[in-house]
Amino acid sequence: MEITFKAINDPTRREILVFLIGGAxxxxxxxxxxxxxxxxxxxxLDLLKQGNLILAEKKGQYIIxxxxxxxxxxxxxxxxxxxxxxxxPKPKIRL
Amino acid sequence: MEITFKAINDPTRREILVFLIGGAxxxxxxxxxxxxxxxxxxxxLDLLKQGNLILAEKKGQYIIxxxxxxxxxxxxxxxxxxxxxxxxPKPKIRL
DNA sequence: TAAATAATTAAACGAATGTCTAAATATTTA
DNA sequence: TAAATATTTAGACATTCGTTTAATTATTTA
Known part of the structure; x- marks a missing residue:
């Protein structure tokens, strides 16, 4: 909880999250x-990972x-x- | 934006917000x-106000x-x- | 008007945060 | 195996943050 809120507190980290909407x-x-x-x-990235906001997967020398x-x-x-x-407000019908 | 996220970053301030669900x-x-x-x-309270998460109204010597x-x-x-x-997930029908 | 009450502002200070450069680790390629 | 590449870890440092006590402002009450 605490660590997750801390993770989204920083503007750079929030930008990273938005960037990742586009894909890993x-x-x-x-x-x-x-x-x-x-x-x-x-x-x-480490703090976002600690806050369970991102996942890290090692692929060779890269980390995705x-x-x-x-x-x-x-x-x-x-x-x-x-x-x-x-x-x-919520949508009337589930999409 | 920035100030609002900062406001919800602190655990005490989040507790204050939850407390206020019960009423002003x-x-x-x-x-x-x-x-x-x-x-x-x-x-x-000042930071929560700056983040537009709470309102302050003066009533005599009190501030609500x-x-x-x-x-x-x-x-x-x-x-x-x-x-x-x-x-x-979202509810199927608007309440 | 003086005292009491509600709340904020000011000043100080230790702890936490975000950034950098330099060094280390792991993996791939020549 | 040596060099290159990808990424993290370590250490240092300035800034920001949360807290406290003391002082200030505003309002009510005796």
């Missing part, structure tokens, strides 16, 4: 998107990162209480 | 819930705090992209 990518490709050193990105449902479910669940309080 | 409360009543000095709580829809909508909107990616 290796660490180098992710780092290219940012004007920041590779070790910094590596550290951000992809979005992890479980961290998002956790945060989503926390927000449910407020969504009910505010009665956020 | 003045600063003193909120502070009572926590083993922490009043100025600390006051500071947390309540949940503010707008901050929650912001975060909810950010999550929508991921909800679609993961296809989070």
């Amino acid at each position: 990518q290796n660490a180098g490709e992710i780092a290219k998107q940012f004007s920041m050193s590779k070790p910094s990105i590596s550290h951000h 990162y992809s979005l992890n449902r479980s961290g998002f479910e956790l945060v989503h669940g926390w927000f449910q209480g407020f969504a009910q309080y505010f009665e956020f | 409360q003045n600063a003193g009543e909120i502070a009572k819930q926590f083993s922490m000095s009043k100025p600390s709580i006051s500071h947390h 705090y309540s949940l503010n829809r707008s901050g929650f909508e912001l975060v909810h909107g950010w999550f929508q992209g991921f909800a679609q990616y993961f296809e989070f």
Whole structure:
């Protein structure tokens, strides 16, 4: 919980998550998107992984990162209480 | 955006938000819930207000705090992209 | 108007965070 | 096996963050 919220607190990490919506990518490709050193990105990836927001899979000398449902479910669940309080609109029919 | 995510990053502030689901409360009543000095709580309330997660209304010598829809909508909107990616389940019928 | 109550603002300080460069590890290729 | 490539780990450092106590502001009550 705590670590997951901490992970989405940083703007760079949120950008990484949005970037990964487009599909899984290796660490180098992710780092290219940012004007920041590779070790910094590596550290951000580690925190996102700790928060269960991304998965890491080693493929040869590369590490492929992809979005992890479980961290998002956790945060989503926390927000449910407020969504009910505010009665956020929902689609009439399940898509 | 940035300030709103920062606001929900702290566990005490998240607890304050959950507490306010039960209804609006003045600063003193909120502070009572926590083993922490009043100025600390006051500071947390300020950050939550900056993040548009709560509203403050002065009533005499009291200040009444309540949940503010707008901050929650912001975060909810950010999550929508991921909800679609993961296809989070939705109720079949609008309640 | 003086005292009491509610709450914030100010100042200080240790802990946590994000970034960098340099070094280390692992894997592939020549 | 040596060099190149991909990535992480380690160490250092400035900045931000959360907390406290003391002081200040605003409002109510005796």
